[in-house]
Structure formats: structure tokens, C-alpha cells
Amino acid sequence: MRIKILFLLPFLLILSGCYDYRETDSMAIVSGLHVTKGTEQRYKLTFEIVGTKADDRSMKAKITGMEGDTVAQAIDNATAVSGKKLYFGHAQVLAIDSELAKEGIGDILDYFSRQNDMRLTMNVIISEGMSGEELFKSEEGDIRSFVLADMLKANEERAITPNIELYSFIADSFERGKDSCLPIVNMEENGNINLSSLAVFKKAQLVGNLNEDDTKYLMLLENIGERGGFILEREGGSPVSFEIRSRKADIKPRLENGKILCDIDLKAQFGVLELTGDDSVIVRHKLEEMENELGKYVSYELGQFVDNLKQTDLLGIERQLIRHNPQLEDFLAESFPKLYEEARFNISLDLDIIDSGRTLRKLGKS
Amino acid sequence: MEKISKNLDENIKYLKDIFKNDSTFIVRPLETKRGQRCCAFFCDGMVSTPVVNDSVIKPITLWDEKIEIGSELADLKTKILHANDIKIGKTMEDIFGGVLYGDTVVLTEGTDMALVINTKGFTIRSISEPGSEKIVTGPKEGFTEGIMQCTTLIRRRLRTEKLKFTFMPLGTVSKTTCCVCYIDGIADENVVNELKKRLKKVDIDGILNSNYIEEMITDRKGAPMDLVGKTERPDVVVARLLEGRVALIVDGTPVVLTMPYIFMEQFQSPEDYYANPFFSSFSRLIRIMGFFVAISALPVYMSLITYHPEMLPSPLLFSISAARDNVPLPTVLEAFALLISFDILREAGKRTPDVIGQTMSIVGALILGQAAVEARFVSAPMIIVVAVSGITGLMLPNMRALITFTRLTLMILASFMGLYGYIFGLLWLFAYIASTDSFGVPIIGKISGEDSFIRVSWSRMKRSGRFLGGENED
Numbered sequence: 001m002r003i004k005i006l007f008l009l010p011f012l013l014i015l016s017g018c019y020d021y022r023e024t025d026s027m028a029i030v031s032g033l034h035v036t037k038g039t040e041q042r043y044k045l046t047f048e049i050v051g052t053k054a055d056d057r058s059m060k061a062k063i064t065g066m067e068g069d070t071v072a073q074a075i076d077n078a079t080a081v082s083g084k085k086l087y088f089g090h091a092q093v094l095a096i097d098s099e100l101a102k103e104g105i106g107d108i109l110d111y112f113s114r115q116n117d118m119r120l121t122m123n124v125i126i127s128e129g130m131s132g133e134e135l136f137k138s139e140e141g142d143i144r145s146f147v148l149a150d151m152l153k154a155n156e157e158r159a160i161t162p163n164i165e166l167y168s169f170i171a172d173s174f175e176r177g178k179d180s181c182l183p184i185v186n187m188e189e190n191g192n193i194n195l196s197s198l199a200v201f202k203k204a205q206l207v208g209n210l211n212e213d214d215t216k217y218l219m220l221l222e223n224i225g226e227r228g229g230f231i232l233e234r235e236g237g238s239p240v241s242f243e244i245r246s247r248k249a250d251i252k253p254r255l256e257n258g259k260i261l262c263d264i265d266l267k268a269q270f271g272v273l274e275l276t277g278d279d280s281v282i283v284r285h286k287l288e289e290m291e292n293e294l295g296k297y298v299s300y301e302l303g304q305f306v307d308n309l310k311q312t313d314l315l316g317i318e319r320q321l322i323r324h325n326p327q328l329e330d331f332l333a334e335s336f337p338k339l340y341e342e343a344r345f346n347i348s349l350d351l352d353i354i355d356s357g358r359t360l361r362k363l364g365k366s
Numbered sequence: 367m368e369k370i371s372k373n374l375d376e377n378i379k380y381l382k383d384i385f386k387n388d389s390t391f392i393v394r395p396l397e398t399k400r401g402q403r404c405c406a407f408f409c410d411g412m413v414s415t416p417v418v419n420d421s422v423i424k425p426i427t428l429w430d431e432k433i434e435i436g437s438e439l440a441d442l443k444t445k446i447l448h449a450n451d452i453k454i455g456k457t458m459e460d461i462f463g464g465v466l467y468g469d470t471v472v473l474t475e476g477t478d479m480a481l482v483i484n485t486k487g488f489t490i491r492s493i494s495e496p497g498s499e500k501i502v503t504g505p506k507e508g509f510t511e512g513i514m515q516c517t518t519l520i521r522r523r524l525r526t527e528k529l530k531f532t533f534m535p536l537g538t539v540s541k542t543t544c545c546v547c548y549i550d551g552i553a554d555e556n557v558v559n560e561l562k563k564r565l566k567k568v569d570i571d572g573i574l575n576s577n578y579i580e581e582m583i584t585d586r587k588g589a590p591m592d593l594v595g596k597t598e599r600p601d602v603v604v605a606r607l608l609e610g611r612v613a614l615i616v617d618g619t620p621v622v623l624t625m626p627y628i629f630m631e632q633f634q635s636p637e638d639y640y641a642n643p644f645f646s647s648f649s650r651l652i653r654i655m656g657f658f659v660a661i662s663a664l665p666v667y668m669s670l671i672t673y674h675p676e677m678l679p680s681p682l683l684f685s686i687s688a689a690r691d692n693v694p695l696p697t698v699l700e701a702f703a704l705l706i707s708f709d710i711l712r713e714a715g716k717r718t719p720d721v722i723g724q725t726m727s728i729v730g731a732l733i734l735g736q737a738a739v740e741a742r743f744v745s746a747p748m749i750i751v752v753a754v755s756g757i758t759g760l761m762l763p764n765m766r767a768l769i770t771f772t773r774l775t776l777m778i779l780a781s782f783m784g785l786y787g788y789i790f791g792l793l794w795l796f797a798y799i800a801s802t803d804s805f806g807v808p809i810i811g812k813i814s815g816e817d818s819f820i821r822v823s824w825s826r827m828k829r830s831g832r833f834l835g836g837e838n839e840d
Contacts, residue, residue, distance in 0.1 A: 089676030
């Protein structure tokens with residue numbers, strides 16, 4: 001018996017082994033790709049390919065663009081030109097042109113979700129008014145996709161824009177009950193890349209934008225980011241900057257008498273980041289005053305935000321309603337948009353200012 | 367068995383015929399002053415000449431009293447000879463065994479028995495620290511090739527009447543003396559009896575090293591690892607005897623075998639018990655980690671860069687990709703070629719004298735390695751991984767066979783199936799270890815919190831004898 005197994009083992013290894021074997025030097029490692037409408041064919045894909053030279057050990061990016069009627073065809077065309085198989089296992093960024101996104105990107109997402117070597121954790125962004133070459137062009141010689149990935153991580157940490165990964169965007173786009181969003185990248189006049197607003201998607205189709213402030217409140221309610229900042233414009237006082245130390249937002253929608261009522265509970269702790277103007281010192285009674293003002297400000301702004309957001313369900317209200325009332329799934333399929341337009345939000349806040357940094361006093365004041 | 371004749375001349379003739387063409391065999395006829403004829407037989411070089419002269423030849427030739435007929439041997443043993451160890455030999459085999467092992471045999475006229483006198487005097491290496499088991503703190507003594515010296519080193523550390531030494535000759539031609547050693551009441555009797563049973567079945571011409579016996583008494587023939595403990599240190603043997611194990615000392619080799627064997631023994635060093643428990647535990651964990659690095663570094667590296675590059679951090683993949691630029695061999699062949707080169711260097715280093723060995727290491731490791739990378743024969747990361755794998759493999763000298771075999775097997779599996787192959791191989795290794803016994807005891811042993819992955823302080827450790835076999839007596 002043992003001899004039989006030993007005899008079979010080499011065949012087992014040779015006949016079933018070596019699947020997906022590849023050498024690193026035979027692959028073109030793609031760090032980022034950009035998808036836009038093609039001029040001759042349906043899609044134009046621009047790839048940022050990382051090349052390394054052993055001589056000076058430096059990494060250099062090569063930008064290659066190729067068109068195709070499908071994403072797969074464009075990638076095959078690029079492989080034919082480069083001579084090496086494109087490898088997406090380390091791709092950091094998938095940028096999609098906003099004009100293409102307005103027509104719907106379901107087909108593109110379908111391709112990327114099927115491929116084994118496609119990294120589902122790559123960051124997805126929407127490029128506005130930029131070609132792939134412009135997006136990946138770098139004068140300093142750095143790998144632009146890595147820079148973008150770092151920017152996205154830093155922005156999320158500072159609660160400026162969320163960092164949306166491919167798998168979560170696909171899930172939100174095709175699962176019922178929640179609309180999705182993606183950060184928008186555009187180029188400022190001075191040539192710097194800007195990432196500060198969001199593109200809103202319904203069923204993988206771009207339907208609108210959120211500005212910087214709305215993005216901030218969306219992230220606050222979605223519990224995304226660690227250190228968001230707020231500037232409180234005080235009545236009869238100078239503005240004060242706050243930084244979020246911790247927060248927990250809870251959204252609880254319910255259906256009552258045929259109407260959607262949604263309780264939003266927000267518990268947050270802030271620290272004073274910057275004092276401006278004549279306020280010399282944060283004393284106890286001023287602190288309470290400031291907390292009240294901050295509460296009013298945030299409550300008002302959040303109210304405005306959720307009212308304006310009724311065109312899209314970025315907060316996943318429908319998903320939550322179905323989760324708690326599965327029997328209403330068919331009913332909500334038809335009536336949710338109308339019900340959501342008339343939804344009432346009840347915002348309850350519990351805000352604390354817990355610290356003022358290293359000093360209570362303003363410099364130069366006694 | 368050939369009997370001894372009462373006629374001395376016949377005996378002399380018989381022995382001369384047997385040892386024909388052996389110039390080291392000395393026949394020394396003797397006669398007392400009263401005319402009693404005797405003859406001494408011994409092997410030159412095996413005996414101590416002063417002892418033979420002073421304790422055997424001189425007392426007999428100077429004996430001036432009458433020896434009664436029929437009491438020759440008794441008189442020689444009790445009155446004449448000045449030796450501490452005299453045995454009576456009844457057959458020619460007893461004479462051969464004695465003469466060939468440094469004893470002097472005395473035959474007398476009219477007696478069909480012989481006196482076998484212990485006059486051993488062959489040169490034995492002096493006691494020194496074993497090179498393969500060096501420690502910083504602790505005893506520096508190691509076993510030598512002389513079996514009696516080995517037993518002495520053990521006896522000195524265990525002054526109990528329960529320490530037993532049972533000698534038996536093994537090897538149909540070499541008649542090598544072997545000694546089964548155990549502590550009565552602590553060692554498991556079944557293990558002692560099983561060992562003796564297996565030793566009786568050993569059928570081999572000669573035994574030059576304990577490994578000859580090890581391979582014949584092991585539970586699983588052809589196993590790629592040791593199933594019997596080996597050490598050259600008397601303190602280790604004593605510790606194992608106290609744990610209830612049995613030792614086998616073989617004449618002519620300093621390596622003493624201990625059984626049953628527990629796999630974790632390979633990660634233990636005598637120094638673990640002489641140093642601070644925290645440091646000992648740390649060192650032991652490093653050794654365990656070293657074992658896994660030695661068998662895994664190459665297969666995991668090969669798997670990652672050929673099957674699962676997405677699992678590598680991006681900068682590392684770029685760096686490896688750049689290093690592999692223009693390297694002619696595929697990763698798998700590169701790994702095998704470098705590993706074999708490393709083993710060639712190691713083997714060559716072992717056989718060369720120290721001075722040349724150092725030079726060769728520098729040429730081999732530094733100059734050849736660097737030149738190979740610069741010439742793009744091999745990639746630098748592969749040299750690093752092979753070096754890490756090789757050096758960690760040297761950390762556990764007793765596990766060389768297992769590490770080499772497992773590493774190669776895992777490399778083959780990884781080259782065909784990537785990490786799946788590696789994981790399957792590792793599972794096979796664990797299953798193999800878990801299903802293997804040593805003298806009826808599973809080698810995976812009892813994993814205790816006291817002395818396995820770590821070692822706790824002596825004050826918190828239970829009595830060592832409870833590990834195996836009987837209980838210690840309080």
C-alpha cells in the first residue's frame with residue numbers, strides 16, 4: 001500500500017501541481033489603474049506599472065494606456081504591448097472617471113469582482129476632470145498610486161473623506177437598502193491633487209456629490225475616522241476649533257403609522273484645538289456655555305444634513321428597516337423613496353468638551 | 367564451547383594456533399621456584415606492562431612455597447597474584463574474551479580452568495568537554511570512549527545502590543561491551559526488559575558506534591529522526607536516569623543512548639537547567655522557533671513569490687522583483703541549487719582542518735555569495751533566506767536529519783502547490799510525530815507547563831522521577 005502511495009505521489013504533484021505558478025520578474029506589477037471612456041472603443045484603461053531596476057534599486061512608474069470594448073479586452077491589449085502579464089495583486093487605487101460613472105459602472109465592477117488576482121481591498125476613487133495620465137503623472141518620481149493610497153488613509157483618519165475599498169463599494173452598490181459613495185479626486189489650479197468631497201452612487205451610477213461639510217457629517221454619523229475637526233462660529237465671540245476625541249453615533253429608524261421616524265443618538269467628546277480672538281481662558285462656566293453652543297451648532301448642522309440627504313439613502317435607513325422588519329421588504333421596495341422623503345429625524349446629542357490641550361489659557365493673556 | 371585442557375602444553379599449542387600470525391599475542395611461560403609450571407597470555411598494547419610484570423609475572427616467579435595439587439588456582443588467586451579483579455575462566459571463549467580486552471590469562475599445569483586477571487592498560491582519551499554540547503555554565507566533563515570511564519562518570523553523580531549497570535557483549539565479531547544503566551525503582555521495568563530483549567536480537571558483526579545499535583533497536587525503522595536520545599554529557603544522562611529513563615553505554619564511543627525518547631528533548635540543553643529559568647525558557651523558545659524557521663523559511667519564501675505574491679507587502683515584492691531581474695534560474699531551481707551549495711560548503715568545512723576551514727568559509731560564504739549575486743547567477747534575497755535556513759538548522763545539531771529531510775520535502779511540496787503544499791507537509795510532520803513511539807512511550811510526550819516549552823524554577827518543579835516509570839521514594 002505504501003509503495004502504491006509513493007508511486008502515485010509524483011503523478012499527483014506533477015498533474016495537479018504548479019497551478020498559478022508565476023515568477024515575479026515575469027509580471028508587470030500594476031500599482032494603480034484609471035478607467036475612462038475611450039475615444040475609439042468603449043473603455044480606456046490607464047495603468048501605472050511599477051518597474052524596479054536592480055542597478056540603482058529605485059522604483060520607477062511607467063504609465064500605459066490601452067483601449068478596449070471591455071475591461072478585459074483593454075487589459076489583454078495592454079499585456080500584448082508590455083510583453084508581461086499585468087498583475088493586480090498589489091494595485092492600490094482604482095480610479096473611475098466621473099463622466100463614465102454617470103453612465104454606470106456595473107460592468108466594470110463585475111470584471112474586478114471576478115478576477116482572482118484583483119485586490120479587493122484596493123481603494124476606489126472618482127476622478128473629476130482628469131485623464132489617467134494626469135492622475136498618475138509624477139514629477140518627483142514617486143509612485144502616484146501609493147501617494148493617493150496614503151492620502152486616502154490620512155484623510156479618513158482626519159475624517160475628511162472616507163477610504164472606500166473595492167469590496168465594500170461593490171457590496172453597497174449591489175445590495176439593497178443602502179446607497180454608496182466614493183471620494184472624488186480632482187486637480188487644483190496649482191497642480192496639487194485634492195481629495196475632499198464625495199460622489200454619491202445609486203446602483204453603481206453616479207447621481208450627485210456631497211460637499212466637504214456634508215462629507216464630514218456623514219462620516220460623523222457613520223462612525224468613520226478618528227480625529228475630525230469642527231470650527232464653532234460663536235455668537236458674539238471668536239471662532240473656536242475643536243477636535244473629536246471619541247464619538248459613537250447610533251441611527252435607529254422605525255416605521256410608525258406609515259411614516260419613517262429616525263432617532264439619531266450622538267455621543268461625542270471634543271477637545272479644544274485652537275482659541276482665537278479675545279477669549280483669554282476656558283473657565284468652567286465658559287466651558288458649559290461653549291458645550292451648549294457646540295451642541296446647538298452640531299444639532300442644527302446635522303438636521304440640515306439629514307434633511308438634504310433624503311434623495312439618497314447613504315445612511316442605510318432602508319437596510320436597517322428591513323433588518324428589523326423583514327416582513328416589510330416587499331412593501332418598502334415600492335414605497336421607501338416616498339416614505340424616506342417624508343421621514344422625520346429626531347437628533348439627540350450628548351457632547352462633552354473634555355480637554356483643552358496642554359494649557360487652559362490663551363498665550364499672552366493672564 | 368571449547369573446553370580447557372588439563373595439559374598446559376596442549377593449551378599453549380591450541381592458543382598459539384588460534385592467534386597464529388598475530389604478533390601482539392604474547393605467550394609467557396612461567397615457573398615457580400618450586401617448579402610449578404604456569405603460562406600467562408595477554409595482548410601487547412592492551413595491557414599495562416607494569417601491572418603484568420608486578421602483579422602477575424613477578425609474584426609467580428618469586429613464589430617459593432609448595433602448591434598443593436588441586437588447589438593451584440585457588441592459591442594463585444588468593445595468595446600469589448597481586449590483582450584486584452580476578453575471575454575464573456572455564457572455557458576457551460572466556461580466555462579469548464579476556465585476552466582480547468586487555469586481561470591477562472594464567473593457565474597452570476594440571477588444571478582445566480584459567481585465571482582471568484584484569485590488567486587493562488590501553489590508552490583512552492582523557493575527559494574533556496564534548497564539542498557538540500558545549501555550555502557556558504555547568505560541568506565541563508564529557509564521556510570518553512572507555513566504557514568504564516563512562517560508568518565512573520555516572521556513578522560519581524549518583525551514589526545510590528539502586529543504580530544498576532548490566533554489561534553484555536554485542537557484535538558477533540567485535541564483541542563490543544555494552545552496558546544497560548538504570549535506577550532500580552525509578553526506571554520502568556518494562557522499558558528495561560524491552561531494551562534487553564531488543565539488544566539480544568541485535569545481529570551484527572561489529573559495533574563501532576552507538577548509532578549502530580540505535581538503528582537496530584529503534585521503534586520505527588527508517589524514521590527521518592532520532593527515536594533514541596543521544597548525549598555525550600554525564601550530567602544529562604544522570605538527569606534522564608532520574609527521570610526514569612534507561613541509558614545504554616557502548617564501549618568505544620562517547621555517545622550514550624537514552625530511552626524512551628521525547629521529541630521536546632531536542633530543544634532542551636543542559637544549560638537550561640543551570641541558568642536562570644527566564645533566560646532558559648527564552649533560549650528554549652528561540653530553539654523551537656529556530657526549528658520552524660529552518661524547515662519553513664525556504665518553502666514559505668518559494669511559495670510566496672511564486673504562488674502568492676499578493677501576500678507580500680508591496681515594497682518587499684518590488685525589492686524581490688528587482689533582485690530577480692535577469693536571474694536565469696527559476697525560483698524553485700535557484701532555491702535547490704543554493705541549498706545544495708550550502709550543504710556542500712558545510713560538508714567541506716567539516717572535513718577540512720580548522721585553519722583552511724575558516725578561509726574556505728570566507729571564500730565560500732562571502733566572496734562566492736557576493737560574486738554570484740553580482741554576476742546575476744542568483745538573487746540576493748534567496749541567498750539571505752538560504753543562509754537563514756541553513757544557520758538556524760545548525761542551531762540544533764541533533765535534529766540535522768529531521769531538518770534536512772523535512773526541509774527538502776516541504777520545498778518539493780511548496781514548489782508544486784505553494785502554501786497549500788507547505789501546510790500539508792507540516793500537517794504530515796505533526797501527524798508523524800504524534801503517531802511515533804519510543805519504547806512504548808509516545809515521543810510527543812506529556813507537554814507540561816513545567817519543563818517543555820519553558821522551564822519553571824526548580825522549586826516549582828515536581829520530582830523528576832515521576833516523569834516516566836516508577837515513583838521516587840521519599
